Amino acid sequence: MSGTSTAGLAEAARKVLAGLDGKQLANKDRMAIPAQDMPCQEPGIRAHNMDEVALGYTEAQARVEAARCLQCKNAPCVPGCPVSIDIPGFVGLVASGDYHGAAEVIRKTNLLPAICGRVCPQEKQCQAPCTLGKALKGVERAVQIGRLERYVADRERASGGTPIPHVAPPTGKRVAVIGAGPAGLTVAAEVRREGHEVVIFEAFQKPGGVMVYGIPEFRLPKAIVREEADKLERMGVRFELNTLIGRTIPLPALLQEDGFDAAFVGVGAGLPKFMDIPGENFVGVFSANEYLTRCNMMRAWDRERASTPIYPSKRVAVLGGGNVAMDSARMALRLGAEEVRVLYRRTREEMPARAEEVEHAMEEGIVFDFLSSPTEVLGNDKGVVTGLRVMSYRLGDPDESGRRSPVAIDGSEHEVHFDTVIVAVGNESNPLIAKTTPGLNVDRKSHVLVDASQKTSLDAVWAGGDIVLGAATVILAMGEGRRAAAAINEYLGKK
Amino acid sequence: MNKIIAKTRLSDEVFRVEIEAPHIARERKPGQFVIVQADVEWGERVPLTIADADPHHGTITLIFQTVGVSTHRLAELEAGDSIEAVLGPLGNPTHIERFGHAVCIGGGIGVAPMYPIAQALKKAGNKLTVIMGARTKDLIILEDEMRAIADELIVVTDDGSWGRKALVTEPLKELCQAQHKPDIAVAIGPPVMMKFCAETTRPFGVKTPASLNTIMIDGTGMCGGCRVSVGGSTKFVCVDGPEFDAHLVDWDGMMLRLRAYKPLEDAAHKALHEGGACMLDTMAELARASAAKAGGSK
Numbered sequence: 001m002s003g004t005s006t007a008g009l010a011e012a013a014r015k016v017l018a019g020l021d022g023k024q025l026a027n028k029d030r031m032a033i034p035a036q037d038m039p040c041q042e043p044g045i046r047a048h049n050m051d052e053v054a055l056g057y058t059e060a061q062a063r064v065e066a067a068r069c070l071q072c073k074n075a076p077c078v079p080g081c082p083v084s085i086d087i088p089g090f091v092g093l094v095a096s097g098d099y100h101g102a103a104e105v106i107r108k109t110n111l112l113p114a115i116c117g118r119v120c121p122q123e124k125q126c127q128a129p130c131t132l133g134k135a136l137k138g139v140e141r142a143v144q145i146g147r148l149e150r151y152v153a154d155r156e157r158a159s160g161g162t163p164i165p166h167v168a169p170p171t172g173k174r175v176a177v178i179g180a181g182p183a184g185l186t187v188a189a190e191v192r193r194e195g196h197e198v199v200i201f202e203a204f205q206k207p208g209g210v211m212v213y214g215i216p217e218f219r220l221p222k223a224i225v226r227e228e229a230d231k232l233e234r235m236g237v238r239f240e241l242n243t244l245i246g247r248t249i250p251l252p253a254l255l256q257e258d259g260f261d262a263a264f265v266g267v268g269a270g271l272p273k274f275m276d277i278p279g280e281n282f283v284g285v286f287s288a289n290e291y292l293t294r295c296n297m298m299r300a301w302d303r304e305r306a307s308t309p310i311y312p313s314k315r316v317a318v319l320g321g322g323n324v325a326m327d328s329a330r331m332a333l334r335l336g337a338e339e340v341r342v343l344y345r346r347t348r349e350e351m352p353a354r355a356e357e358v359e360h361a362m363e364e365g366i367v368f369d370f371l372s373s374p375t376e377v378l379g380n381d382k383g384v385v386t387g388l389r390v391m392s393y394r395l396g397d398p399d400e401s402g403r404r405s406p407v408a409i410d411g412s413e414h415e416v417h418f419d420t421v422i423v424a425v426g427n428e429s430n431p432l433i434a435k436t437t438p439g440l441n442v443d444r445k446s447h448v449l450v451d452a453s454q455k456t457s458l459d460a461v462w463a464g465g466d467i468v469l470g471a472a473t474v475i476l477a478m479g480e481g482r483r484a485a486a487a488i489n490e491y492l493g494k495k
Numbered sequence: 496m497n498k499i500i501a502k503t504r505l506s507d508e509v510f511r512v513e514i515e516a517p518h519i520a521r522e523r524k525p526g527q528f529v530i531v532q533a534d535v536e537w538g539e540r541v542p543l544t545i546a547d548a549d550p551h552h553g554t555i556t557l558i559f560q561t562v563g564v565s566t567h568r569l570a571e572l573e574a575g576d577s578i579e580a581v582l583g584p585l586g587n588p589t590h591i592e593r594f595g596h597a598v599c600i601g602g603g604i605g606v607a608p609m610y611p612i613a614q615a616l617k618k619a620g621n622k623l624t625v626i627m628g629a630r631t632k633d634l635i636i637l638e639d640e641m642r643a644i645a646d647e648l649i650v651v652t653d654d655g656s657w658g659r660k661a662l663v664t665e666p667l668k669e670l671c672q673a674q675h676k677p678d679i680a681v682a683i684g685p686p687v688m689m690k691f692c693a694e695t696t697r698p699f700g701v702k703t704p705a706s707l708n709t710i711m712i713d714g715t716g717m718c719g720g721c722r723v724s725v726g727g728s729t730k731f732v733c734v735d736g737p738e739f740d741a742h743l744v745d746w747d748g749m750m751l752r753l754r755a756y757k758p759l760e761d762a763a764h765k766a767l768h769e770g771g772a773c774m775l776d777t778m779a780e781l782a783r784a785s786a787a788k789a790g791g792s793k
Contacts, residue, residue: 203715205535205580213717242582244715248518270717274729281724281748283755290718298712299537307539307565308712309759383751430716432734 006039006055013060020067027070031132035141036065038356043363047333050217050301053360054118062151066095068132069143076129077145082479083109087126087145094148102152103162110149111165111189112182112478114157114224117150119215120475121354140355157227164234168195173492176201176260178245178433181209182474183266183465185228186481187488188237191264194489198237199260203244206297209268211474213297214289216327218334219357222296246436255460261495262460262488265448266481269466271428275319279377280423284311284385288320288328288424295331313420316340317388319374320424321351326358328422329366337420340366345373345393345406371395371406375413377421387417427471445470454484462488496577500554505636508560509604510570511546517553519545519583525611526589526706526738529557530714531569532580539565542711542733544608545584558607558636561775564763571774585714586737589615589704595678597621598670599645600663600692602628602684606637608706609683616681617644624677625649626666628684632657663688664695671699678702682741686750693741705741707732709749710756723749 013036023029039055040046046053057065069091077087086105093102106113120126126145127133133142156162173196177184180202192198206212208225233239245251245267254260272287274280291310294300298308316337318329321344329340342361344351347370351358362368369390376389392412395404431446441449441457447470448463450456456463464480466472501513519529528544547556561567572578589612597616601609606627617623625645629635630653642648649666650658659666663684670677682692682705689705696703709721709732716734723732726743730736767773 203582204713205532213713242580243518244582244585247584248522248582250522270715272717272719274719276729281722281729281745281752283752287719290712290720293712293718298539302537305537307534307537307568307763309756309763311755312759383748432716 006058009037009039010058010060013058013064016064017060020064025067030068030070031135033064033068035068036061036144036147038144038147040360043360043365046218047330047364050334052221053218056154057147057151059155062094062148063097065144066091066148069095070131072131076131077126077143080126080129082125082475083482085109085126085149090152091143091145091148094152099152099155103156106149106152107162107165109482110478111186112228113149114153115182115211115220115228116475116478117146117148117153118220118224119211119473120146121473122146123355125475157224161227162231164231165189165193167193167235170197171195171492173197173261173495174199174259175488175492176245176254176258176263177266178251178263179203179209179266179268179465179467180207180229180239181266181268181465181477182211183268183477183481183484184209184264185232186478187264187266187462187464187485188232189235190482190485191488191492192232192235192237194492196261196489196492199240200232200237201240201243201245201249201254203242204297205241207239207241210270213293214324214327216292216296216331218330219327244432246432251433251437251440251461261492262462264481264484264488265433265456265461265463265467266465266477267430267433267467268477269427269429269469269471271430272423273426273428274423275374275425277374277376279379279385282377282379282383282385284313284379284419285377285421285423286311288318288324288422289427291328291422292324292331295335301331301335310335311420313337314339315418316420316422317374317416317418318342318422318424320344320426321346321353322424322426323353323357324427325422325424326353326361326366328424330361330364332420332422333364333366341369341416341418342366343369343372343374343388343390345371346404347371347395350403373406374421378415385419385421387415388421389413389415427466429467429470433467453487454480455487460491496579497581498577499572499574502572502574505558506633508562509558509634509636510561511556511558511607512569512572513549513554513556514578514581515553516555516581516583519581520548520550520553520555523548523555523584524588525591525615526608527584527586528608528714528737529555529581529583529585530711531557531578531582533565533568533572533578535579538568538579540580540582540712540714541565541569542585542708542714544706546607546610548611558604560604562764563760564767567764567767567773567775571778582714586733587735589681589706589738591615591619593620594702595621596624596675598624598626598667598677598680600626600628600667600680600682600684600688601641602663602682602688603630603634604636605684605688605706605708606635606641609681610637610640612681612683613641614644617646621678622646624670626651626663628652628661628663628688629657630654662691664691667692667695671696671701676701679704681705686746686753689741689744690746690750693744693746697742703741704738705744706737707739707744707749708737708753710753723752 130142393406465477
């Protein structure tokens with residue numbers, strides 16, 4: 001991906017496209033078409049700005065990439081998508097240059113394609129079972145479905161924005177959606193389409209959930225999230241921001257006093273886990289949630305305008321191997337850190353982060369210390385971080401899940417100097433709703449228990465996304481939202 | 496948007512605002528707080544305790560001290576203006592019951608959050624002693640309000656310019672040494688004051704809850720910026736607190752964390768004044784001028 005300029009990628013794609021023009025392509029021909037790399041900002045430049053890293057396909061690239069799709073009759077990619085987009089359908093339309101038609105196909109099952117095309121882990125979802133990827137022996141050579149989805153969505157946005165979905169006449173029924181993250185926004189749109197009144201209650205000052213406070217601008221521009229919220233408002237959905245259900249208004253009061261006929265709980269998994277090692281409360285140790293919230297939602301990276309301060313860091317350790325760890329590390333670099341090291345207990349193969357994000361981080365100069373994990377945070381007499389005591393590991397035998405677990409190497413402990421430590425080892429469900437809502441059944445990790453239609457133990461209350469799944473992905477939250485919305489619409493239709 | 500209904504300047508640095516917040520007014524209980532953001536685009540989120548509430552009129556009262564840029568910006572708003580975002584009520588309410596003899600110790604601006612707790616303790620049937628302290632006379636707030644609810648009110652100042660010349664710990668110690676020591680001593684104020692209140696009551700075994708005022712960002716439990724070590728385990732002040740057993744809090748650790756952004760905050764505050772962007776000095780001058788004018792015309 002690196003080493004090829006945007007102009008070079010575009011020019012190569014134009015040549016390939018000219019060669020394909022008017023030809024009937026056999027599967028053999030399609031397999032020979034080169035996979036299209038994503039044009040990106042140069043690593044040396046982007047490491048110092050907050051602009052989006054991946055620039056998006058050019059039109060020729062999109063058409064060439066779409067031409068690689070074999071249009072399999074059984075379409076193994078579709079079940080790989082949590083919201084079951086008709087992938088061969090929209091990709092076929094891109095290949096023929098009908099971008100508007102492609103957008104219509106995606107819109108049938110996905111209302112947030114500009115977001116999903118950017119942040120879904122496609123290599124683990126739709127692109128994993130792709131026939132072309134299997135034939136070419138590498139998931140990275142599968143049809144780049146996410147990039148095509150993004151191209152279609154961005155093209156439509158650039159040409160005046162997506163049309164407002166049709167809204168059925170008012171039914172007089174009212175639905176409360178709690179949490180304006182990916183699950184809540186999906187439910188709001190799907191329920192509103194049926195003509196029900198929808199109010200979204202959001203604790204923060206901006207809608208979007210993790211898309212606003214967690215995922216950085218350089219991966220998901222906030223303007224896109226804002227556009228989606230605006231679209232919902234134009235459909236007639238109302239936002240009640242700065243409202244924490246369970247504190248500002250108890251959940252039962254919404255149904256019993258405020259006249260809502262149904263409620264959806266999509267409050268996510270925003271509770272950060274810490275390592276539980278000595279020294280974790282020293283100044284300079286942050287949860288990734290805090291670090292990213294300061295930077296993304298409070299925009300502390302803009303020192304001129306934002307009032308929220310960000311800690312001045314030179315040598316940063318990021319603990320963890322997921323997307324949140326990658327986002328934190330790359331953010332710290334952009335804020336002027338001289339050295340950022342990611343410490344991960346296993347190896348690159350076991351990292352849960354998207355392959356593309358790991359690659360981007362490495363290109364930008366983030367250093368990876370695999371098979372290492374801290375046992376203690378070190379600090380000075382002022383309670384400020386000075387470093388980590390780090391233990392080295394080797395991979396042992398595979399466990400029941402097939403993953404090789406790390407085994408500590410005796411006597412390998414050593415000290416490394418850092419001035420900042422960002423802990424990105426996962427999140428847990430927010431317990432507030434469970435704590436303040438009698439009769440809502442949850443498991444011991446505060447995950448809300450639901451049936452196959454996302455219905456909770458309470459009458460007229462559904463739940464979905466990370467509050468049910470634990471920390472998962474944007475697209476899985478949307479999938480749960482779609483299921484819940486269908487059940488809510490069915491329930492209200494009968495009521 | 497939360498409209499400011501009334502605003503009073505209690506002292507040079509302390510302001511009281513009554514704002515429209517019907518849901519918060521209805522749900523809030525003593526000990527809870529709000530997160531306030533004067534400007535949702537670029538402003539900071541700051542935690543402030545709810546000093547009073549009127550559920551009938553749908554308003555809450557906040558009392559705050561101008562210590563930095565964000566509180567300064569807040570103080571510049573007048574009645575009729577709106578605060579863009581107010582989130583709450585947050586945190587666990589104070590545990591109120593009939594303990595017997597309750598002592599409330601409020602230091603500086605901490606007297607404001609202490610007021611609703613003292614009120615509730617009195618209402619629950621406790622004998623109420625209030626100790627309130629400040630550096631100097633000008634920084635004493637809510638004295639009349641406290642006098643109206645307390646069975647016994649002890650006012651102290653560091654410099655002796657009002658009330659007794661002492662630190663709050665002196666009368667607290669005397670109360671603990673009395674034949675019938677207090678059943679509970681609630682402390683709210685600067686961390687160093689709460690720490691020494693804890694040290695004062697510890698040898699007497701008097702139960703001492705304290706309300707912690709750590710750095711916060713979201714105030715809903717999703718970041719851990721406010722974490723503090725209590726009895727050896729990490730707690731989030733915004734959701735597990737703000738009240739904890741003062742005898743178990745790692746006060747020194749908490750005070751170190753509070754200073755994490757001190758240099759950045761001081762620089763920003765200084766820039767506000769030196770850049771001529773602070774409206775408060777001008778506002779105070781105008782108020783003095785118009786008061787003088789009004790006085791002169793009599």
